[in-house]
Structure formats: C-alpha cells, structure tokens
Amino acid sequence: MLEVTALTKRFGGLVAVDGVNLSLPAGGISALIGPNGAGKTTLFALITGFHRPDGGCVRFQGRDVTGEKPFRIARAGMVRTFQIVQPFAGQTVRENIAVGAHMHLSDRAEALARAEEVARAVGLSDRLDRDAADLTVAGRKRLEVARALATDPKLLLLDEVMAGLNPSEIRDVIPVIRAIRDSGVTILLIEHVMQAVMELSDHAWVLNQGRLIAEGAPRALAADPAVIEAYLGHGMAERLAKGAAHA
Template sequence: MSANILEITALTKHFGGLTAVSALDLHIAKGEIMALIGPNGAGKSTVFNLVAGVYPPSDGVIRFKGEVINGRKPWNLCKLGLARTFQIVKPFASKTVLYNVMVGAFLHTNSTVKARERAEEVMAVLGLDGLRDRLAGSLTIADRKRLEIGKALATGPELLLLDEVMAGLRPTEVDDMITVIKGLRDRGVTVFVIEHIMRAVMALSDRVAVIHFGQKIAEGTPEAVTKDENVIKAYLGGDYDAA
C-alpha cells in the first residue's frame, strides 16, 4: 500500500468559464503536516472543497488511503477518516462546548456515554476541558477555533484539513495553536493546512505547496519554497525575510 494518505492527480475544477484549479498534482504522506499557501483567490479553498467532497472534480483523480474518492459526499468521507474545519467557525452557539464536540463523536456511535467519553478525550487534548459547560457563543475567537478543531477531531480522522485556523489570532495564540497542531500529528493525525501566517507555516510544515491562479508554482520544504523566485513574486513580496 502507498505510504501516501492523499494523492491528487491532475485535479481540475471549472466553474463555468473560470478554471479555479488546473491540473494540480499533490501528495501527502501519512503523518505529515502539509501546508497549501498562495494569494487570495488562488484556489486553495476550492482544493479543500474538492478533497472534502463539497464539489466534484471536473477532471483528475483524488485518492484517499489508496481509494478513489471523486464525487464522494462529505459525510461518507468523514466516515472513512477525512475531516475538515471551516475558515468561518459556526458552532452551535446556544449549546455547550461539550455538546458541540459530542456531535462529532456521534459519527461512530449511538451511545451517549461513548460520545461523551470521546468528547472529553478531545477536549482534554485541545485544552477545552475547563470550558466544557460554557456556551459556545460566549467563547473567545481563539477558543472557538479550538472548538472547531474539536468538532472535527471527535470524528476520529486520519486526515484533518484545517482551513485558516489561525486567522484572527494574536501572536501568542498562534504559538499555542502551532503546539496544538503538532500535538495532533504526534497522535497519528495527518494534517493538511491552508494558512496565510507564514511564521506558522514555517514552524509547522514538513512540506509546502504554493498555488497561484489555480496552478501549482512551487512545492518543497518551507525553507526552499520561501526562497523560490516565483513564490516571492506571486505571494510573499520582495521584502519577505524567511528568518
């Protein structure tokens, strides 16, 4: 069996006359943290939506754990072990943190007791256990971001797609989130992340892919990608300092 948990081959998505993603090749190894970066409108969220089953590809192949998943529905992919977060967090605001996380846990059980146990494990991992009885709508943005991860993590994913989970966070909160995400990988979860905060990308990622106008323009280690002239011109800007 391939060591890659996700393999994307010639992935293309058209929306009418617009090509949002064009012939994208990408792979993610089991246990890896892979970042997808690029300018606003580059097609990053479209890639996530294709992988997560929100849109069917116009062309190309997506394989998860060796199985072609083109056109599979998000809930079916979630049962296979592929979960995602959303850039705009939308918890059940009038419900507790515990309730929100238990919703994800019910994917694999009908038992309230087992769902609660799973939710409590997840909250402990994410540092949310002290907030279990707080209403989700009363949380800070940093805790809402953790809760968004918690809802996905409760489903027991092997591959977790994180869509800008650090947007809007203060520098100390970004550092805390970096630690959280590394901890997920240490627990056996492969992570595919979209992120604009380059300090976080550099600290987190084993590899980085850069897309621009739906096409991959670079791929490699964070250090190599940030020195790539095409990446500097298209995204980072001439005054970017990788240090």
C-alpha cells in the same frame, strides 16, 4: 495517503483549481500556501466532497473518493475544518464536540466522555459547558479542530485555524497541532501565518491562480522566485535580488 490527480474546478469562466496534482504521504504535517484567492479552500472543498470537481481524481488511502458525499469522505477518515468557523450555535462546547465523537460512538454517554477527552487535548476543557456561540474567535477555532478530531480522523485538513488570532494565541495553538500529529494523525493545513507554516510543516505546496507553482521544504520555498512573485507581484523577485546585491 492522499493522491490528487489533475483536479480541476471551474466557476463559470473562472478556473478556480486548475489541474492540481499532489501526493501526501502518511504522517507529518504539510502545508498548502498561496495568496488570497489562489484556490486553497476550493481545493479543500473538492478533496472533501463539498464541491464536485469538473475533472481529475482524488484517492484517499488507495480508494477513489472523487465526487463522493462529504459525510462519506469524513467517515472514511478524511475530515476538514472550516475557515469561517461553523459552530452549532446554541449548543454547548461539549455537545458540539460530541457530534464529531458520534461518528464512531453510538452511545450518548460515551460520546460526551470522548468530547471531554478531546476538549482537554485542544485546551477547551475549562469551557465545556459554555454556549459555543459565546466563545472568542480563538476558542471557536479550537472548537473546529476539536469537533474534527473527535471523529478520530486519519487525515485532518485544517483550513486557516490561526487566521484572526493574535501572536500569543498562535503560539498556544502550535503545540496543540503538533500533539495531534504526534498522536498519529496526518495533517494538511492551509495557513497564511508563515511563522506557523515554518514551525509546523515539513513540506509545503504553493498554489497561485488555481495552479501549483512550487513545492518543497517551507524555508526553500520562501526563497523561490516564483513564490515571491505570486505573493508580491511580477518583477518583485528580481528587484529583491537586486536590493540584496546592492546591500
């Protein structure tokens, strides 16, 4: 469904994304993990057209979308959410979601009705008439997902929808994301909450300093020395292994 080839982005002297290749099949949930500053959000921004890549190519459903405008990529069916939530403050939850629904529906009443449906799917139906600015963090994260979902995407890119949530809120969100997958939407998520990555995703890529350093099943990755070193520092994999041997 999504083919990324040798994608590169430089900010001045810093190579934020460095020759990334990844191939995402249709269906299922995949995860993109890696330590802070690894380039995950930049990679999302490159794929969805918010940044222009310095090299490489992005193909979505066989079509080259490299460097296309974000709204065109969204209309093609690849929609992202933002890590730092971006509600239309001053508008109600219903109106916020309806903007997404308007991508395919020109009629206002239909878009508002669709917004209600989507709100139900993500568990926001009790807050439809609230000002989006008055939602809690958990509520705003759901709103991000709802607005994107209302566009009927084929591929949904979720950027840290669980960051800042407490464990019980995370437990509530996980089935929502599963239900979206079950409705036929392919999902790629960036997540730091490992519990969620383990529970949700079938496949994961690990990004460190702009490069992909590993991919595979999430459980296998957790034992990968390269991944451990990326998170915990040089030499840590060896020390952990030694520690395990001593015990």
